[in-house]
Amino acid sequence: MVRSPRQIAVLALVCAGVACAQDADTGRVRLWKAREWGTESQFGPASLLLNEGWDICQFRGNDRRLSRVWGAENWRRLGGTLSHPLESIRRQGVGDFLLTEFVPSSLEPSRAQWLPNFQLHLLGGGYNSARLEDWYAANGYAHPGALAAGTTMGAAVLNEVAELQGTSTQRSTDPLPDLLFFDPLGILIFRSDAVRGFFSRDVEMMNWPLQPTLAWPDGRAENAGQSWCLKVRTPFDGWKGFYHWGLGESFGLSRVLGGSGLAVTAAAGLGAVRMATAPDGGRTVEIAPKLGLYLDRENSLLATLQYHHGNADEFVLEVHPGSGSAWPVPVGFWLHAGGESGLGLGVVGRWGLGLGAVRGERTGER
Numbered sequence: 001m002v003r004s005p006r007q008i009a010v011l012a013l014v015c016a017g018v019a020c021a022q023d024a025d026t027g028r029v030r031l032w033k034a035r036e037w038g039t040e041s042q043f044g045p046a047s048l049l050l051n052e053g054w055d056i057c058q059f060r061g062n063d064r065r066l067s068r069v070w071g072a073e074n075w076r077r078l079g080g081t082l083s084h085p086l087e088s089i090r091r092q093g094v095g096d097f098l099l100t101e102f103v104p105s106s107l108e109p110s111r112a113q114w115l116p117n118f119q120l121h122l123l124g125g126g127y128n129s130a131r132l133e134d135w136y137a138a139n140g141y142a143h144p145g146a147l148a149a150g151t152t153m154g155a156a157v158l159n160e161v162a163e164l165q166g167t168s169t170q171r172s173t174d175p176l177p178d179l180l181f182f183d184p185l186g187i188l189i190f191r192s193d194a195v196r197g198f199f200s201r202d203v204e205m206m207n208w209p210l211q212p213t214l215a216w217p218d219g220r221a222e223n224a225g226q227s228w229c230l231k232v233r234t235p236f237d238g239w240k241g242f243y244h245w246g247l248g249e250s251f252g253l254s255r256v257l258g259g260s261g262l263a264v265t266a267a268a269g270l271g272a273v274r275m276a277t278a279p280d281g282g283r284t285v286e287i288a289p290k291l292g293l294y295l296d297r298e299n300s301l302l303a304t305l306q307y308h309h310g311n312a313d314e315f316v317l318e319v320h321p322g323s324g325s326a327w328p329v330p331v332g333f334w335l336h337a338g339g340e341s342g343l344g345l346g347v348v349g350r351w352g353l354g355l356g357a358v359r360g361e362r363t364g365e366r
Contacts, residue, residue: 029196031127031205032134037322038300039208042332044135045151046352048128050212053158054224058247060274060312060340062165064220069162077164078157081172082179088171101177110284113174119245121178124228125152126186128207130196149187156183166275204231204240208294208301210318211332213346213354222356223318223334223346231299247272250292260326265294273311286310302327314338321350 057064099105100113129152136144160175199205212224227246244250248271256263272285290308304318313336321332336344342360
């Protein structure tokens with residue numbers, strides 16, 4: 001039996017790659033556009049791996065030092081779960097496992113693991129795998145489908161490793177439905193041009209990630225995270241409904257600014273601020289209100305201003321790079337203020353990783 005966490009990760013990548021190794025058809029629907037501005041200009045394998053691998057660092061109380069985010073103990077916990085999946089499920093209870101992870105049976109934070117499973121892993125992960133296939137094809141790589149599947153599963157493994165920080169058990173069931181079901185299924189679903197067409201024409205879906213940064217003084221993971229959004233037509237000319245999700249959900253309206261391709265969006269909702277222990281001993285999340293103001297051009301995000309009450313970074317200003325007279329910003333940058341994290345600043349290029357500095361407490365509370 002495979003027991004080494006490294007072997008398990010490699011096996012997951014190979015299996016996903018083989019399952020989706022069909023070459024990209026040059027005539028298929030494209031979900032990634034080679035824009036010279038905004039989030040689309042920064043998208044690629046490095047951005048995907050870091051934003052997803054460090055996504056959990058957005059939570060208050062999480063230690064952001066890389067030695068903790070991807071620490072050896074987290075890899076051992078993942079290995080213990082994946083090498084004994086049935087034992088892990090029996091410890092939780094088969095019925096409870098199915099109800100919380102697969103069935104939309106509750107919206108209580110401690111019972112609604114099915115929601116991020118469907119939203120983040122099935123829909124979000126599948127969408128990003130299709131975009132990554134487009135990226136590999138546009139950059140001349142052979143077998144873009146297999147490369148996209150492998151990279152997507154690699155990012156999913158890194159995400160699960162980071163989420164196991166601070167857990168006390170070697171048999172957590174959290175990674176099982178994602179790595180063994182939702183992530184691979186999302187990749188396969190987005191092989192379909194019908195699915196790609198729906199999220200390109202009928203409903204406008206976007207991936208609006210942050211700008212991952214290694215921060216001084218001790219090389220901590222800052223400003224990383226994945227989020228997605230949808231725009232849907234309304235009966236009112238120039239206005240679209242807006243839904244944004246990642247570590248939380250927000251709803252709002254988007255207004256197109258003439259024929260420039262620019263759009264301004266305002267949204268409000270609830271977002272997760274930290275992991276907590278549920279009354280039954282399981283894991284849950286604390287949620288708090290959040291507000292967001294977004295500027296995009298042709299659905300590629302240019303700038304964001306967010307307030308998330310009680311989060312590690314309460315105020316976030318994000319500006320993505322661009323070229324040309326419409327958005328002459330040579331590099332991206334971000335500014336954080338408020339919350340436990342204090343003040344932070346980072347500068348990020350197009351290739352996916354930036355450098356920054358922070359002033360404030362960044363170690364975990366757990």
